[in-house]
Amino acid sequence: MSGANLVAEAFEAQRDRLRAVAHRTLGSHADAEDVVQEAWLRLSRQDPATIENLAGWLTTVVGRISLDVLRARQVRPDALHDESDRVDDSPAPEDDVALADSVGLALLVVLESLRPSERLAFVLHDLFAVPFDEIGQILGKSTNAAKMLASRARRKVQATGSPAGDGREQREVVQAFLAAARHGDFEGLLRVLDPEVRLTVDTPGGEVVVLGVTKVVAGARLSAAAAAQGRAVLVDGRPGVVAWREDGAPLSVMAFTVVGGRIVAIAVVVTDPVKLASMELAR
Incomplete structure (x- = not known):
């Protein structure tokens, strides 16, 4: 089997997981398919010998493309959020229990209220157990900043899961x-x-x-x-x-x-x- 075929086979083995990551991040099957296809195009242009961990490399690529899509949805001069490292000082223990690995309308509505970096950090860590150091690299932030972003998002999601009042x-x-x-x-x-x-x-x-x-x-x-x-x-x-x-x-x-x-x-x-x-x- 040729090298190109091996790469294609390895990618196909990751496709479902990558599609799930993109869909849970973006809330759109069509956008998720586009993101996965773009990841494949980037992989096809990459020298496989330079990739030590294909699954990690693909997760990073899908995460970054998804982040670009989320930010593009928000690009309005009067509605931009500051995505700098303005993070909470409260602790974000790594052993927090992951929330349910599903995205119905209720959770999608909550996710839509999050900022792009919060949303990606939460989805990658709490739904797919991606380590915070890898999430930080995807976001271009420190590991601690990634933890804080996920923690802030988690509190918002949990708050809507058990909202105050009946x-x-x-x-x-x-x-x-x-x-x-x-x-x-x-x-x-x-x-x-x-x-x-x-x-x-x-x-x-x-x-x-x-x-x-x-x-x-x-x-x-x-x-x-x-x-x-x-x-x-x-x-x-x-x-x-x-x-x-x-x-x-x-x-x-x-x-x-x-x-x-x-x-x-x-x-x-x-x-x-x-x-x-x-x-x-x-x-």
């Missing part, structure tokens, strides 16, 4: 948001939206991301107008609003992540039959 309180926050948006109540919106709230609109034509309370408030009235025609539901266990077609099929869904009495993320899926069909919607 379901009724969360629904009340969502209803307050919709009412304030419908009536143009700016102060009311500020009371229920987290300053770093993230709005993600997933349409067949692509994903639109809006960051920060100012931008979200600007588009909140439109969102509320659409939601007013829908019905309150639980979306994978989280408060949301769904609009139904005449035949009873879901047309669009808004899912809210509420932490500490404030909305930290809003995910909107519009007319995507495949994604809508995969959601657990309880009327």
Whole structure:
């Protein structure tokens, strides 16, 4: 077997794992496939003799490409986050229990509220057990900075996994948001939206991301107008609003992540039959 065939065979043995890493990082099957294909192209141009650990090399490449994709989603002059080593001082023990290796809508909504470096550090470490020194190399940060980023992300994920307040309180926050948006109540919106709230609109034509309370408030009235025609539901266990077609099929869904009495993320899926069909919607 030729050297090229050996490389191709070795890559195929890693493909499923690489696709899983990219999908859990990006939340999109299409983007994940693109990332894996780009990794293969880069590998095909690389001298195999220079790669000591193929699995590690591929994970690094997929991680860096995924990070570029996450950052590209956020590139708006008025919504850029500082991705420098501004990390928490609190400890991040390496023996923290990894969270469930799955990404349903609920976790994806939470992940969408994280900054790119936080999201990648959390996914690689907590879902795929990649060592922090390798994560630091991918992010271009120190090992300690990678630990802190993962720790900060983990706290946010765990907080939404066990949010303060019961379901009724969360629904009340969502209803307050919709009412304030419908009536143009700016102060009311500020009371229920987290300053770093993230709005993600997933349409067949692509994903639109809006960051920060100012931008979200600007588009909140439109969102509320659409939601007013829908019905309150639980979306994978989280408060949301769904609009139904005449035949009873879901047309669009808004899912809210509420932490500490404030909305930290809003995910909107519009007319995507495949994604809508995969959601657990309880009327």
